[in-house]
Amino acid sequence: MQGTCHCGAVELDVTLSDGFATARRCDCSFCRRRGAIAVSAPLSGIRVVRGADKLTLYQWGARTAKHYFCSICGIYTHHQRRSNPQEFGVNVAILEGVNPRDLGEVPWADGVNHPADRGRLA
Ligand SMILES: [Zn+2]
Numbered sequence: 001m002q003g004t005c006h007c008g009a010v011e012l013d014v015t016l017s018d019g020f021a022t023a024r025r026c027d028c029s030f031c032r033r034r035g036a037i038a039v040s041a042p043l044s045g046i047r048v049v050r051g052a053d054k055l056t057l058y059q060w061g062a063r064t065a066k067h068y069f070c071s072i073c074g075i076y077t078h079h080q081r082r083s084n085p086q087e088f089g090v091n092v093a094i095l096e097g098v099n100p101r102d103l104g105e106v107p108w109a110d111g112v113n114h115p116a117d118r119g120r121l122a
Helices: none
Strands: 003-005 011-014 038-042 045-051 055-060 066-070 077-079 085-091
Touching: 011 077
Parallel strands: none
Antiparallel strands: 003 011, 011 045, 038 085, 055 066, 066 077, 077 085
C-alpha cells in the first residue's frame, strides 16, 4: 500500500503483517495524545519512497520505540515498536484509500500497564 503524510513530503511503501486485523489504539501517555490507530508491519514492510530527510524521530521514556513523523506537517507515519522491535506500527490514516472510520470499533492495547514499564511512568 501507499502511505503519505498530509503535505505529501513523505511517502512510504507499506506491506502490512496481517491486513487490518492488527489495528489497535493505545492509552499510554504518548499514544493517548497522538490518538492514531496503528497496524503492524514487519521491519521489511516499510520502504521510504520519498522524504526520508523530512522524517523526524521522537523518543521518550525507555527510548526503545522510535516514533517518526513529518517535520513539515507533523503527521505521525510509523514507529518501531518497543513491545516488539522487529515490528513497525503504521498509522492507518496515512494509507491510501483507508478511512479509519470504516474500521469500526478498534481494540485498545494496554499501554498504561506496559510490561516493560513496571515502576515507571507509562
Ligand atoms: Zn508532511
